[in-house]
Amino acid sequence: MSNSLAETRTLEPTKALSVEEVLSVRHWNEHLFSFKITRPDSFRFRSGEFVMIGLQGENDRPLLRAYSIASPAYAEELEFLSIKVQDGPLTSRLQKIQPGDHIYLGKKPTGTLVADAMLPGKRLFLLSTGTGLAPFLSVIRDPDMYDLFDQIVVVHGVRRVSDLAFREELEGRLEGDPLVEDQAKEQLRYVPTVTREDFHTQGRIGALIDSGDLFNGIDGERGFNPETDRIMMCGSMAMIKDLEKRFEELGFIEGSNASPGQYVIERAFVD
Structure with a gap:
C-alpha cells in the first residue's frame, strides 16, 4: 500500500x-x-x-x-x-x-454531458481540454451514441504531447472494443492538438475553429451548424467561456437534462 x-x-x-x-x-x-x-x-x-x-x-x-x-x-x-x-x-x-x-x-452519479440533454443531430463534437477528455471516453464507447449520430468527433487540447492520454486508443478508433469497434471505425474521428510543443496539429481549439483545421477529415461542412451539429464541452473555464460565446452567437441553445438543446457544458467542475 x-x-x-x-x-x-x-x-x-x-x-x-x-x-x-x-x-x-x-x-x-x-x-x-x-x-x-x-x-x-x-x-x-x-x-x-x-x-x-x-x-x-x-x-x-x-x-x-x-x-x-x-x-x-x-x-x-x-x-x-x-x-x-x-x-x-x-x-x-x-x-x-x-x-x-x-x-x-x-453512490449518485450525475451530469449534463449525456445524450438525454441533446436534441437529435447528425454530428456530435466532443470538445475537451486536459482531463476534460474523461467523460468523452465513456461517451464514445456507448453503442447508442453511434445510432444517434452519423459522426462523432473527439477534440482534445493539451499543453504537451505526453498529455494526450489514451491517444493510442483514440488514434486506433477503439480497435478491439467489444461493443463499438465496427461503428467507431466508420464514425469516430479524433483531433488532438498541442499548444506548447511541436505537433502535427497545434493551437487552441478556438484557433482550429477559426482556421478551419478542426474540420480536416470531418464529413460535412467546415463550420458548425445548429440544425445538424451537437456539441459537448468539458475542460478549462477559459475554453468553455470562449466556445460557449461562439456557439451562442451561431444560434446554438444550451441543453440540460430537463430541456434538451444543441450544446451542453459540464458546469460542476473544470480541470
Missing part, C-alpha cells in the same frame, strides 16, 4: 459513499494519471456522468471531489483520469494510490 494511504485508518462506507479497491494505476507523465477501481453491483450511470470520489480527510471526514467516469457504462470496473497537483488537498495524495488501496465512491 502507498505510504500516503497506509497512515490512515480503514475507510468505512456511509449512506452516501461506498469503499472501493484500486485495481490499477497508469501514470501518463508527471502531470497526469488514470486509475481503475472496483464497481459495486448496484452502481449505475449514464455515459458522460461524474461522481464524487475521495479519501479520508482531516477529522476523519471524507475529502471528496467530482470526477467524470471515463469507463463505458458496461465495464465491470470504473476508470478515472486525474491531474497531479502537488499541494492539492486531494490530488496530492490521490496521485500516490497503488493497487490494493481503497477510496471512497459516491
Whole structure:
C-alpha cells in the first residue's frame, strides 16, 4: 500500500459513499494519471456522468471531489483520469494510490454531458481540454451514441504531447472494443492538438475553429451548424467561456437534462 494511504485508518462506507479497491494505476507523465477501481453491483450511470470520489480527510471526514467516469457504462470496473497537483488537498495524495488501496465512491452519479440533454443531430463534437477528455471516453464507447449520430468527433487540447492520454486508443478508433469497434471505425474521428510543443496539429481549439483545421477529415461542412451539429464541452473555464460565446452567437441553445438543446457544458467542475 502507498505510504500516503497506509497512515490512515480503514475507510468505512456511509449512506452516501461506498469503499472501493484500486485495481490499477497508469501514470501518463508527471502531470497526469488514470486509475481503475472496483464497481459495486448496484452502481449505475449514464455515459458522460461524474461522481464524487475521495479519501479520508482531516477529522476523519471524507475529502471528496467530482470526477467524470471515463469507463463505458458496461465495464465491470470504473476508470478515472486525474491531474497531479502537488499541494492539492486531494490530488496530492490521490496521485500516490497503488493497487490494493481503497477510496471512497459516491453512490449518485450525475451530469449534463449525456445524450438525454441533446436534441437529435447528425454530428456530435466532443470538445475537451486536459482531463476534460474523461467523460468523452465513456461517451464514445456507448453503442447508442453511434445510432444517434452519423459522426462523432473527439477534440482534445493539451499543453504537451505526453498529455494526450489514451491517444493510442483514440488514434486506433477503439480497435478491439467489444461493443463499438465496427461503428467507431466508420464514425469516430479524433483531433488532438498541442499548444506548447511541436505537433502535427497545434493551437487552441478556438484557433482550429477559426482556421478551419478542426474540420480536416470531418464529413460535412467546415463550420458548425445548429440544425445538424451537437456539441459537448468539458475542460478549462477559459475554453468553455470562449466556445460557449461562439456557439451562442451561431444560434446554438444550451441543453440540460430537463430541456434538451444543441450544446451542453459540464458546469460542476473544470480541470
